[in-house]
Amino acid sequence: MNAVYEERLAKIRAVLPQYEDERRLMHTMGVYRECMWFAKNFRLSEEDTYTVAAAALLHDITKNLSDEKAFAICKEYGVTPPEAHTVIHQYTGAPFARELFGKEIVTDAVFSAISCHTTGKADMTETDKMLFVSDFTEAGRKYRSCHDMREYLHGECDKINKNDKTALSHLLNDITKRIIGFTVTYLVEKNKKIDAGMILAWNAMVSEA
Ligand SMILES: [Fe+2]
Ligand SMILES: [Fe+2]
Numbered sequence: 001m002n003a004v005y006e007e008r009l010a011k012i013r014a015v016l017p018q019y020e021d022e023r024r025l026m027h028t029m030g031v032y033r034e035c036m037w038f039a040k041n042f043r044l045s046e047e048d049t050y051t052v053a054a055a056a057l058l059h060d061i062t063k064n065l066s067d068e069k070a071f072a073i074c075k076e077y078g079v080t081p082p083e084a085h086t087v088i089h090q091y092t093g094a095p096f097a098r099e100l101f102g103k104e105i106v107t108d109a110v111f112s113a114i115s116c117h118t119t120g121k122a123d124m125t126e127t128d129k130m131l132f133v134s135d136f137t138e139a140g141r142k143y144r145s146c147h148d149m150r151e152y153l154h155g156e157c158d159k160i161n162k163n164d165k166t167a168l169s170h171l172l173n174d175i176t177k178r179i180i181g182f183t184v185t186y187l188v189e190k191n192k193k194i195d196a197g198m199i200l201a202w203n204a205m206v207s208e209a
Helices: 003-018 022-041 046-058 067-077 085-101 108-114 126-137 144-158 165-189 196-208
Strands: none
Touching: 003 022, 003 046, 003 085, 022 046, 022 126, 046 085, 046 108, 046 126, 067 085, 085 108, 108 126, 126 144, 126 165, 144 165, 165 196
């Protein structure tokens, strides 16, 4: 990545510990490393590499906020609070990060990736999908399902010629769809609410496949 992008990432890294405790920072760095794995294996442009790097670093920046503060941010930015409480930080994270760092660091692509990293959405871009997947497959996640998805993704990627854009894009859709499908099933089994964004994401992946 060029010096301008590196400088922007350094600005984010410098303030992140003010918003995330050690445990969350470990997860954030895990997501960052997984996004860098995507950047390398999917041969992303410098711009897209910056997008996934910045989005990874910022994705959980509002996760430690109280519900009260989160709802206040929703109100301030005109965001409709989601039904499922666990996903509220994806909707607050993007506007919060943009206010903190400005539009040059939190570009539209970074904003988009943060704001759908937990649920997905209809019409996800490739960088949206990479953050969504990395949040699930980062090496620090100890759940069996996360481990299995990671093994599958990395194993399948090893079999692909990295010049074959179609095969890479197919794998990215495949893993995104698997994670959405797993999560929807899990939520149904646990009798938990499913965010509308996740249903839209599932429907979009079914028509793309
Ligand atoms: Fe998150
Ligand atoms: Fe996360």
